[in-house]
Amino acid sequence: MKIHIKNGHLIDPKNGIDSKKxxxxxxxxxxxxxxxxxxxxxxxxxxxxxLIVIPGLVDLxxxxxxxxxxHKATLESxxxxxxxxxxxxxxxxxxxxxVLDEPGLVEMLKHRAKQLNLAHVYPLxxxxxxxxxxxxxxxxELTEAGCVGFSQADVAIKDTQVLWRAMQYAATFGFTVxxxxxEPYLAKDGVAHDGEVAARLGLKGIPAAAETLAIASxxxxxxxxxxxxxxxxxxxxxxxxxxxxxxxxxxxxxxxVSANHLHLTDFDIGFFDSNAHLRPPLRSQRDKEALSAxxxxxxxxxxxxxxxxxxxxxxxYPFAEAEAGATGLELLLPLILKxxxxxxxxxNQAITAATQMPANILGVAAGDLSVNSNADVCIFDPKKYxxxxxxxxxxxxxxxxxxxLELAGKVKYTxxxxxxxxxxx
Amino acid sequence: xxxxxxxxxxxxxHLLSIEGLPKAIIKQILDTAESFVGVAEREVKKVxxxxxxxxxxxxxxxxxxxxxxxxxxxxxxxxxxxxxxxxTSSQSKGETILDTIDNLTAMHADMFVVRHAQSGxxxxxxxxxxxxxxxxxxxxxRHAHPTQGLLDAFTIRRYKPEMHNLRVAIxxxxxxxxxxxxxxxxxxxxxxxxxxxxxxxxLLPENVEKLGVHVFHDMREGLKDVDVxxxxxxxxxxxxxxxxxxxxxxFKTYGLTPEKLALAKPDxxxxxxxxxxRGVEIDSAVADGKQSVILPQVTYGIAVRMAxxxxxxxxS
Numbered sequence: 001m002k003i004h005i006k007n008g009h010l011i012d013p014k015n016g017i018d019s020k021k022x023x024x025x026x027x028x029x030x031x032x033x034x035x036x037x038x039x040x041x042x043x044x045x046x047x048x049x050x051l052i053v054i055p056g057l058v059d060l061x062x063x064x065x066x067x068x069x070x071h072k073a074t075l076e077s078x079x080x081x082x083x084x085x086x087x088x089x090x091x092x093x094x095x096x097x098x099v100l101d102e103p104g105l106v107e108m109l110k111h112r113a114k115q116l117n118l119a120h121v122y123p124l125x126x127x128x129x130x131x132x133x134x135x136x137x138x139x140x141e142l143t144e145a146g147c148v149g150f151s152q153a154d155v156a157i158k159d160t161q162v163l164w165r166a167m168q169y170a171a172t173f174g175f176t177v178x179x180x181x182x183e184p185y186l187a188k189d190g191v192a193h194d195g196e197v198a199a200r201l202g203l204k205g206i207p208a209a210a211e212t213l214a215i216a217s218x219x220x221x222x223x224x225x226x227x228x229x230x231x232x233x234x235x236x237x238x239x240x241x242x243x244x245x246x247x248x249x250x251x252x253x254x255x256x257v258s259a260n261h262l263h264l265t266d267f268d269i270g271f272f273d274s275n276a277h278l279r280p281p282l283r284s285q286r287d288k289e290a291l292s293a294x295x296x297x298x299x300x301x302x303x304x305x306x307x308x309x310x311x312x313x314x315x316x317y318p319f320a321e322a323e324a325g326a327t328g329l330e331l332l333l334p335l336i337l338k339x340x341x342x343x344x345x346x347x348n349q350a351i352t353a354a355t356q357m358p359a360n361i362l363g364v365a366a367g368d369l370s371v372n373s374n375a376d377v378c379i380f381d382p383k384k385y386x387x388x389x390x391x392x393x394x395x396x397x398x399x400x401x402x403x404x405l406e407l408a409g410k411v412k413y414t415x416x417x418x419x420x421x422x423x424x425x
Numbered sequence: 426x427x428x429x430x431x432x433x434x435x436x437x438x439h440l441l442s443i444e445g446l447p448k449a450i451i452k453q454i455l456d457t458a459e460s461f462v463g464v465a466e467r468e469v470k471k472v473x474x475x476x477x478x479x480x481x482x483x484x485x486x487x488x489x490x491x492x493x494x495x496x497x498x499x500x501x502x503x504x505x506x507x508x509x510x511x512x513t514s515s516q517s518k519g520e521t522i523l524d525t526i527d528n529l530t531a532m533h534a535d536m537f538v539v540r541h542a543q544s545g546x547x548x549x550x551x552x553x554x555x556x557x558x559x560x561x562x563x564x565x566x567r568h569a570h571p572t573q574g575l576l577d578a579f580t581i582r583r584y585k586p587e588m589h590n591l592r593v594a595i596x597x598x599x600x601x602x603x604x605x606x607x608x609x610x611x612x613x614x615x616x617x618x619x620x621x622x623x624x625x626x627x628l629l630p631e632n633v634e635k636l637g638v639h640v641f642h643d644m645r646e647g648l649k650d651v652d653v654x655x656x657x658x659x660x661x662x663x664x665x666x667x668x669x670x671x672x673x674x675x676f677k678t679y680g681l682t683p684e685k686l687a688l689a690k691p692d693x694x695x696x697x698x699x700x701x702x703r704g705v706e707i708d709s710a711v712a713d714g715k716q717s718v719i720l721p722q723v724t725y726g727i728a729v730r731m732a733x734x735x736x737x738x739x740x741s
Contacts, residue, residue: 199631316549
């Protein structure tokens, strides 16, 4: 299968391309950029006039809900959603049921994903057995089965000795440890940022210190053990400052932010909108601005969707009892575009945070359109507005704090390994 | 964002919170309540304003006083009243709140009076119910207890009519108190220039000053020259633990004694939403003293709840 994508505006941050250029694909690989290779006869030509052609997006946090939570979402529905959102590679956290703590489960997930032949799935294995924070998992076996890193999902390790040992062990083999920094005792039962809104609405708050205390311990233990650490979904201004300082001091560390937190604050909870019940909580305007600034100056490496499909019933509870999370795969690209526009950034810079940077963190061959790279491509119309509503989403999760909003940026084609896996009119 | 408790033309549709309620509506409720105070003194303590209507008291959390006063208020308005304590029935069978609501709606309830342990429960129900149904929040988690806030404002207005010239102190567990939040909004909306909160740091929410209050940790300082002292109930489970060391120490530091009350204005009134913990937050000598208006609060509570229900029914 040979595909010629013509007349599109090509953006490939890694190769410094940001201009109108054709893309030539054969046998699942990019074979040429700009001029047609000798003797190239396309089986299919995609006219990308007026569209933007970028490497398929790489999402560092997408819950697919399989195994165990098929009533919330299935691999099939969520992989469809991923490619509909232009995402061609994604990392999924291990908080499934059963937890991804055994090689067999990881192999099965990889196998199921491969059969669907949509996006590439990179599972994160559990750092501890059952995420119990006590016994570390068989990280070598899990890596062989296909895990690209080890995570505790949303369950913090309370015992710092275990955290220390887990990082030591991971460091032995050069595995990356993915941690969402949250001190579990300070965050206990909290459902919202511990600020004015929580005070008004009478919701139990999670102070910013829950994040900064955890970052402080993680950074320290990482330094002592030499573990590679990726901090997931920063939410506070002080957290960004700490990571900035650590990076400046030469510590090898990466981190991401969810697209939700670049756009929303705790005020978006409004009158107890359970769709705005997220983890970590939406924080203040000041935090939001600091996250944005951190992303612009490179303190934060990547933007993720933090895709967490929740079934409707689980949201039909009072705010605190409603399950946390929002659907995100199909909103990632529009939210990145909006973020770039709001901050007057060129697209090149914004797209890096969802292509090249996350691919580097995952350590996988993705996120660029170099010659001979996998032909994972997203082609989108940056000016096409669409309304976020249940029927517009492929994801089984229809829960979003952006429901009802019109967002610009509609994916027209998604290619994975040189095959068109999504196309919209 | 549209205020979910108002109709499109700005009338009261539900009473969920005092926050965001126009001053005119608060005044309308208080003025209407004035007209109901006398009903209880008549030989026939009834008016026919809610005749033929069904009021459903839905208590997902235990309550005696609030439930009883709502029941009496509805009955004095001639409504049919059903009271359900759901905390022990459907919830344990796994029925969701909204299923419970749907079932009662199918039985043609016209008004729901709802209490729930979670903040936002009344908002969620109000969003869900059919357009002709009214929801009154009788306390949701730590968020709001609007009729209590209104009856407290009503009581203050009766004793201290010049509200724009008052200094009010609210003392105790502000962090967990829906009553405190509703009182603060009611008083600031009605133009009380200085509302103080007095509590240890462990019992105050972050950014509480954003609610428009002055924060004091020293009770003696906080009570100086106030016109009204509103005490809050300290829940048993908070009396010892990480929030407070003991009820004895609490009484010593934040309990209202005659000696501390003497720091307030000589004609200051003392209020408490009940039920009281004598010897924990309030000394019996104060609770039963001549400055106490705790029992009138209960009496006015019925008038205020009648006012809310009749206004809602009138806006159908």
